[in-house]
Amino acid sequence: MAKKIGIDLGTTYSCVSYVDEMGIVRILDNREGEQTTPSVVFFEEDGRAVVGSTARDAGAMNPERIVERVKNYMGDADYRFYANGKEYSAAAVSSLILKKLIEDAELALGDEIEGAVITCPAYFGDGAKYATRAAGENVVLSNGQNLQVLRILDEPTSAAIAYCNSKHEDMDKTVLIYDLGGGTFDCTVMKITINGDEKVRQAITTGGNHQLGGKDWDAALAEIVRSKFCDATGADENEMMADPECIAWFSENIEKAKKNLTSRESTTLTLNWGGYKERIEVTREEFEEATAPLLDQTILLVNDMFEKKGMNVISDIDEIILVGGSTYMPQVTNRLNAEYNKPLTSYEPNKAVAMGAAIVASEWTEQQEAPLPIGFGGAGDEQQETPVVTDAILSKSYGLRIVSGGEYKVLNLVYKDSPKPCAGNSADAGQPLVITNSADLVDEVPILVLENTSFERIISLDECDPVFVEEPIKFDGAVPGNNAVSVEIAVDIDGIVTLSLTDLVTGRTYQMRPKRKLDDVVSIGMADAQSTSLM
Amino acid sequence: MDEKINSVPEATEEVSSNNVTVADVFVDNQDDEVECVAAAKAVECATPAVEAAQCEEPAVECEESVCEAATEAEPAVVPGASVEEIKQLLELIAPHLAAVRNQIVHYKEKDVNITKANKIMQDYREGFEEKMFKSVAMELISLRESCRKTVREFGMRQLSLDEYKKYLGFLVYDYEDLLVNLNIVIDGDKVIYNKRDISEAPVSKITLAEIEEQTYPELPEITDYTFEGIANYLASVESYYDSLLKDNAVRDRAIGTYIDHAALYEQGVYQVMLYPVISRIARFYDKLSADVKECVENLTEDNAGELYCGCMTRTANALEGMLNECGVLIDEYVSDSYELRKHRLLKTVPTDDPALNGRIVKRYCDLYTMGNEVIYQMKVDVYKATT
Numbered sequence: 051m052a053k054k055i056g057i058d059l060g061t062t063y064s065c066v067s068y069v070d071e072m073g074i075v076r077i078l079d080n081r082e083g084e085q086t087t088p089s090v091v092f093f094e095e096d097g098r099a100v101v102g103s104t105a106r107d108a109g110a111m112n113p114e115r116i117v118e119r120v121k122n123y124m125g126d127a128d129y130r131f132y133a134n135g136k137e138y139s140a141a142a143v144s145s146l147i148l149k150k151l152i153e154d155a156e157l158a159l160g161d162e163i164e165g166a167v168i169t170c171p172a173y174f175g176d177g178a179k180y181a182t183r184a185a186g187e188n189v190v191l192s193n194g195q196n197l198q199v200l201r202i203l204d205e206p207t208s209a210a211i212a213y214c215n216s217k218h219e220d221m222d223k224t225v226l227i228y229d230l231g232g233g234t235f236d237c238t239v240m241k242i243t244i245n246g247d248e249k250v251r252q253a254i255t256t257g258g259n260h261q262l263g264g265k266d267w268d269a270a271l272a273e274i275v276r277s278k279f280c281d282a283t284g285a286d287e288n289e290m291m292a293d294p295e296c297i298a299w300f301s302e303n304i305e306k307a308k309k310n311l312t313s314r315e316s317t318t319l320t321l322n323w324g325g326y327k328e329r330i331e332v333t334r335e336e337f338e339e340a341t342a343p344l345l346d347q348t349i350l351l352v353n354d355m356f357e358k359k360g361m362n363v364i365s366d367i368d369e370i371i372l373v374g375g376s377t378y379m380p381q382v383t384n385r386l387n388a389e390y391n392k393p394l395t396s397y398e399p400n401k402a403v404a405m406g407a408a409i410v411a412s413e414w415t416e417q418q419e420a421p422l423p424i425g426f427g428g429a430g431d432e433q434q435e436t437p438v439v440t441d442a443i444l445s446k447s448y449g450l451r452i453v454s455g456g457e458y459k460v461l462n463l464v465y466k467d468s469p470k471p472c473a474g475n476s477a478d479a480g481q482p483l484v485i486t487n488s489a490d491l492v493d494e495v496p497i498l499v500l501e502n503t504s505f506e507r508i509i510s511l512d513e514c515d516p517v518f519v520e521e522p523i524k525f526d527g528a529v530p531g532n533n534a535v536s537v538e539i540a541v542d543i544d545g546i547v548t549l550s551l552t553d554l555v556t557g558r559t560y561q562m563r564p565k566r567k568l569d570d571v572v573s574i575g576m577a578d579a580q581s582t583s584l585m
Numbered sequence: 586m587d588e589k590i591n592s593v594p595e596a597t598e599e600v601s602s603n604n605v606t607v608a609d610v611f612v613d614n615q616d617d618e619v620e621c622v623a624a625a626k627a628v629e630c631a632t633p634a635v636e637a638a639q640c641e642e643p644a645v646e647c648e649e650s651v652c653e654a655a656t657e658a659e660p661a662v663v664p665g666a667s668v669e670e671i672k673q674l675l676e677l678i679a680p681h682l683a684a685v686r687n688q689i690v691h692y693k694e695k696d697v698n699i700t701k702a703n704k705i706m707q708d709y710r711e712g713f714e715e716k717m718f719k720s721v722a723m724e725l726i727s728l729r730e731s732c733r734k735t736v737r738e739f740g741m742r743q744l745s746l747d748e749y750k751k752y753l754g755f756l757v758y759d760y761e762d763l764l765v766n767l768n769i770v771i772d773g774d775k776v777i778y779n780k781r782d783i784s785e786a787p788v789s790k791i792t793l794a795e796i797e798e799q800t801y802p803e804l805p806e807i808t809d810y811t812f813e814g815i816a817n818y819l820a821s822v823e824s825y826y827d828s829l830l831k832d833n834a835v836r837d838r839a840i841g842t843y844i845d846h847a848a849l850y851e852q853g854v855y856q857v858m859l860y861p862v863i864s865r866i867a868r869f870y871d872k873l874s875a876d877v878k879e880c881v882e883n884l885t886e887d888n889a890g891e892l893y894c895g896c897m898t899r900t901a902n903a904l905e906g907m908l909n910e911c912g913v914l915i916d917e918y919v920s921d922s923y924e925l926r927k928h929r930l931l932k933t934v935p936t937d938d939p940a941l942n943g944r945i946v947k948r949y950c951d952l953y954t955m956g957n958e959v960i961y962q963m964k965v966d967v968y969k970a971t972t
Contacts, residue, residue, distance in 0.1 A: 083958075110930030111923060111943065111967060294931035295949055298964060302727075310766075320759050322734055325742025327752050 052164035052193075054200060054414055055155055056407025057148065058208070059168050059182065061121040061233050064089050064147060065404040066155045069412035075212070075405040080154040085401075087154070091117045091146050093133035100585045101150035108585075117143050119233075122260075124170075125178030127567035130574070141568075142575030144185035150584055152189055152197060163191060165198035167411040169403050172204040172236050172256040172445045175501050176517050176547045177568050183544060188576045200414045202544035205229065206238030207253050207442060208406030209373040213397045214242045214251050215409050223368040224254070226392075229403075230348065230382065231374035233263040237352050239361070253443040255467045257355035262347055264376035270340045271311075272304045275319060275330050283326040296323055311337050312378050338381045345385050358505060359467065363390045372396040373403070442470040448539045448547060450476060451498040451511065458511045460500050463539045467505075470543050475552070477536030479507075482554055486531030493529075494522035495551060497537060499564065517547055518564040527560040529553045537562075674815060681819075717859055718911045719960055722953070724763050725866075725911070726961050729904040730950045731759065732897040739894050749889045753877045753896060760873050760900075769867050776867040783860045862910045869903055876900075908953070916952040919963055921945055927952050929962035933969035942970035 055078070058065040063086040066078045080087045082103055092100040092109035100108045109116035115133055123129035123140040131138045148168070156163055170182050179202050186199035206227045213227075221244045229236040236258035243250040280287045290296050303319055310317035316333040356363055370392050376382070377399050386394060398405060449462035461481055463474030476483055485492050500514035529535060534554040541547055549562035566572075735752070744752070764770070770777040775784045807818040876899060880892045905915060919927050923943045934946045946966040953961035 104926060107925045107929070107962075110928075111933065111969060294966075295964065298929070298931060318758075318762060320731065320755055320762075322731060322738075325738060325744075327735075327755055329755055329758060 052162040053159055054165045054411040055163055056404055056411045057151055057166050057168045058404035058407060059121065059144065059148065059170065060089055061119050062089055063087065064151055065401065066151050067404040067408035069408050075408050077401055077404060078155050078158045081157055087151060089121065089147050091143055094585065095134065097134055098583045098585050099146050101147055120144055124181045125175055127571045136575060136578050138575030138579065139571050141181040141185040141572040142579040145188040145576060145579040146582060148186055149189050152191065153584065156192055162193055165200045165411065165414065167201045167203050167407040168199060169203045169205045169208045169407050171234060171260055172206050172238065172258060173260055175446050176545065177566060179545045180566065181568055181572050183546065184572045188580055190580055200411055203407055203410055204256065204442065204445065205403045206236040206256055209402035210238060210240040211251060211406035211409050212402040213371050214249055216397065217244055220244050224366055226363060226367045226370045227373055228370055228377065228386065229373040230376040231263050233265055234258065234260045235262045235348050235351065237355055255355055255359045256443065256445055257351055259347065259351055262344065266344050267341050267376065268304050268308060271308055271332065271337055272300050274332055274336060274340055275321065278330045279321050279328050282328045285324050285326055290323060307332065312380060345381060349389055367392055369393045369395060373399055375400050442543055443467045444470060444472065444541055444545065446501040447504055448499060448501050448517065448541065450537060451500060452481060454508060459508050460502065460511055460514050461508055462504065462506065464541055465505055466503055470541055470545060473538055473540035475536045475538035477554060482534040482536055484532055484534055489530045489532050491528040492531040493527065494524045495537065496522045499539060499547065499549065519567050523549065523562050523564045525551045525560040525562040719955060721767060721859065721862065722908055722911045722913050722955065722960060724766050725904050725908050726953050728759055728763055729901050732901040733950065735897045736894045739890060746884055746886065746889060749884055749893050750881050753881055753893060756900060757874055757877050760870060764870065769863060771867050771870060776864055778863045783864060862907055865910060866907055873900060912955055914954045919952050923965065923967045926959050927963060928965045930967055931964050932966050934966055935971045936968045937971060939970045939972060941968040944968045
């Protein structure tokens, strides 16, 4: 029977999981026998592509053919990668990574895959999520069908789902998920209610910094070691860091040293460079002192998130769940204890996100149809009705450009942290529109839809980013130009935005055809990616 | 037996399709060689997956078909013996061969079970190797490559005697770090690994790899149908089966050893397989300390470099032996050209000569593999053509 899986499509590493017949969540090994696959793609000269660990090796001689960290560009309409005379969007490159993950999963399971839940960072806006879904739908399965993307799921929510799933005792808790990974930091507040077999997960708010992670701790430790070595030997630090063999030594030994400091008060490394040898001792105290500002940043982000929501960790949180490999460091637990004095639970730090995705995939039923696949020219033709799933909340607010006080501003119609799917319209917000002053029929509306992270009703245009290309947006029908109309912004369960227009005189509603800047871009390279063989 | 008889008609049908029958062999052919080949062919037709004279089963089939052929068909005329005498001889042989066959079948079944156990143990070992041996191997590799780098870069800077002594001392400290990282504690004569005293753990004298490498002799063939020839044939067959059974006994013993170890230690059954190499790693500390001490005491301006490099080299060689015991293979060459998976590129060196593109300029370390897995790539600089 075809399987549904969860995919943690990471910036540096990706992971696939599924729920087996016994209800146990399992991580699938790739064909190289690894539980995580580096999110790296190398384009061979013959048109084939290599994805994963061997991609870095394959691309070492030709680094211009390697793509890494493409996830950072998923919402970037200007991003292109060129190889073999072809160009690829970020979505097309991600499609190759997903293709590798799916092929390996089918091999590991010995069964077809029919659908997948794909995770993405909470900070991803409409464009990045749209591109992620398109990347998934571009994958052709072994049965010739395209992959059904069941959901695009926020990573912290996914981790919370995995945690919730592991609990069997009745509970009614509000938890903070503190997710410190290798390259990103996310925090989410979620309410979990378990009553017998009934489990309800309700996301409340989310925040984070996608440039902050364990790699910053590694860099700080490397700096300590380098500094001590150069002080002891007189070696030139710049020369050291220009030596590839020295760089390789640091990459092999620093993470190991950091892990040693998790269980010991100090660690010693012998660095051999330029004819000098020194044994460098680093104490946990030194390491924690050097990295305290990094930890402070995470605390500030958590406190800021609570403040914006009008909440308080100490009064509103029952427990803090630690996710992400970097939370193994004692300084994290010590600091959270000192700051908040709440029970701390470490739950599968390296696998929780993938596990949550698998759980959601396994819960998917035929009644819960995913939104129709997105064509590369616009949003889906119909809106499927889906039940409100409260473990998913908006990570952004969405609104329309208006003129207020003689200047452009943005009127938010749907707000960050609202459960998905959701919708808001301009009439309810007190802003019915008139398209023209003429009674002539019109079939387009000159509006601009923008996204932001504010909870305010009206905000400055500077704080927002456009979701769609600025041009009159067509709709399926025509209305007298001087009829009052209302524009509705709807956000589906995956966080993807659609628009509709209601003629307030006739009561008729028309689907709008907004154009994303990504619409012309996301398809670039998709056909090539689909037909590319993986080595 | 009945099954075998019942299978003969089928075999005959298959063989008949090739216009050769068992009966035909013994009725129509006088040539011994053709008889053997035809008999083998009959066996092949009957059991296409089995190649005659390659392993036990076809040996059984061969013997059996010979038995059955002997009981069913008229024996060939043998110089020096009458047909009746040959018949009697074959009747005497038949139960003997049947007893041997039963013994082989019994051991074969036991072999199947042992093979299964072998496989399970091997799977454990391979899975275990990945998790346990590999972590041990990585520590050994790190120190070995450090020693080799020291020797390779010797001369980069003029060292003082104090620096020689200091760096030699570092080697001992580095080895102590290795012991700590591997959770090995040396307490007098005791070796404590993961808080367990493994000092008395028996060391296997034979490994599965050694058993599997053993080859089996060819099954003897009867070529001389005189009494003496047949007697010699029987003797060689007995000797053949004897050696097979002994090899099985050896395999039994090895499995038994592993099972005994597993029974003795309940925590992490597979950890038992680490004990021999852990023991060796622990015992090397004293040798290393003594070696370094001797070098330090004998250091002079004239011999410092030689003693220093010598100590590093001896340590690297000892670590190589330990790595071999972990199942790690070390390759100091690999190839002249950059190879995916095996090489880790540190930097490219530009060249105008397209023929040099991808050629290795410099090797910084060895390649380390465990089974099919590369566990530590060889770091290299590679030429890259600018045209």
